[in-house]
Amino acid sequence: xxxxxxxxxxxxxxxxxxxxxxxxxxxxxxxxxxxxxxxxxxxxxxxxxxxxxxxxxxxxxxxxxxxxxxxxxxxxxxxxxxxxxxxxxxxxxxxxxxxxxxxxxxxxxxxxxxxxxxxxxxxxxxxxxxxxxxxxxxxxxxxxxxxxxxxxxxxxxxxxxxxxxxxxxxxxxxxxxxxxxxxxxxxxxxxxxxxxx
Amino acid sequence: xxxxxxxxxxxxxxxxxxxxxxxxxxxxxxxxxxxxxxxxxxxxxxxxxxxxxxxxxxxxxxxxxxxxxxxxxxxxxxxxxxxxxxxxxxxxxxxxxxxxxxxxxxxxxxxxxxxxxxxxxxxxxxxxxxxxxxxxxxxxxxxxxxxxxxxxxxxxxxxxxxxxxxxxxxxxxxxxxxxxxxxxx
Numbered sequence: 001x002x003x004x005x006x007x008x009x010x011x012x013x014x015x016x017x018x019x020x021x022x023x024x025x026x027x028x029x030x031x032x033x034x035x036x037x038x039x040x041x042x043x044x045x046x047x048x049x050x051x052x053x054x055x056x057x058x059x060x061x062x063x064x065x066x067x068x069x070x071x072x073x074x075x076x077x078x079x080x081x082x083x084x085x086x087x088x089x090x091x092x093x094x095x096x097x098x099x100x101x102x103x104x105x106x107x108x109x110x111x112x113x114x115x116x117x118x119x120x121x122x123x124x125x126x127x128x129x130x131x132x133x134x135x136x137x138x139x140x141x142x143x144x145x146x147x148x149x150x151x152x153x154x155x156x157x158x159x160x161x162x163x164x165x166x167x168x169x170x171x172x173x174x175x176x177x178x179x180x181x182x183x184x185x186x187x188x189x190x191x192x193x194x195x196x197x
Numbered sequence: 198x199x200x201x202x203x204x205x206x207x208x209x210x211x212x213x214x215x216x217x218x219x220x221x222x223x224x225x226x227x228x229x230x231x232x233x234x235x236x237x238x239x240x241x242x243x244x245x246x247x248x249x250x251x252x253x254x255x256x257x258x259x260x261x262x263x264x265x266x267x268x269x270x271x272x273x274x275x276x277x278x279x280x281x282x283x284x285x286x287x288x289x290x291x292x293x294x295x296x297x298x299x300x301x302x303x304x305x306x307x308x309x310x311x312x313x314x315x316x317x318x319x320x321x322x323x324x325x326x327x328x329x330x331x332x333x334x335x336x337x338x339x340x341x342x343x344x345x346x347x348x349x350x351x352x353x354x355x356x357x358x359x360x361x362x363x364x365x366x367x368x369x370x371x372x373x374x375x376x377x378x379x380x381x382x
Contacts, residue, residue: 016227021235021295023206123373138374148285189289
């Protein structure tokens, strides 16, 4: 037991790693010979502003920032129903409980229903919205500066059909979520990537 | 009104180093590994990159401050490099810099690099020196597992779950990720 109720396998480790993206305009990407294009649909951030610790409206059972970043990102990407639209997600599973509450904060599970959805396999690789298809922070560890780009890498590879043994069937839209800090004082990011039409 | 960045920027190439215990190399080796894969994927020469953003979280324990770790590791041709940090969203913040530069039309091709080298720093994720917004050494004994464990207690209380029920769902979360990871050696 690390910190009740989190056991060792509920936690991610620290590790070493680097990830890199090179970005350009869709026009130049096509001129450089790219046929299938992955474009950025949305990139949003939401930091805490102190309400969590300064006001009793927050009860500590979820994060205030992730829903804000998610709603802005869905709007920027033109997504009205993320449960239908998203084909895969990578979320900040620093601890298993974080992933569980984030499913509700992203609007993918109804409030109070994430445990049921998880146990029903909704976020498994063969579920409605596969989550952490590459193994997530649990398997990669968390080299902090690299993690967001590592998630982007997996979504990019999946969208282009290059994910090998773990390839999903023709995904078109993916989401990467990070939660930095601690539940009462944090910054959430939501990035959405998709195949260009 | 601004319309956001939707479809204004494409990913030309990506690279990802092997993650894990990389005792045998330094952050510059990790960045080179990720960069070489990204350049090969993009099909461009390094010198076509016009600006870069470097995401590093730990200032002094890991890779170091400033743009220099990236600029020097890749021997970039003195292009603008900006180091960013935004807690665990640091990698995404680096991407945001590069994406916004292209979306703004400030440059045609930009790079985002994120790196962290922690295993040989002695840092294992437990307490670190903290710097509060208003007070130095704010919550000095706080740890990530300690803070996140409270999410579980609060969630169980709010939604009326027995802790064993909640832990069964949490175990499924971890089982699923490890099972997925086994296909990604």
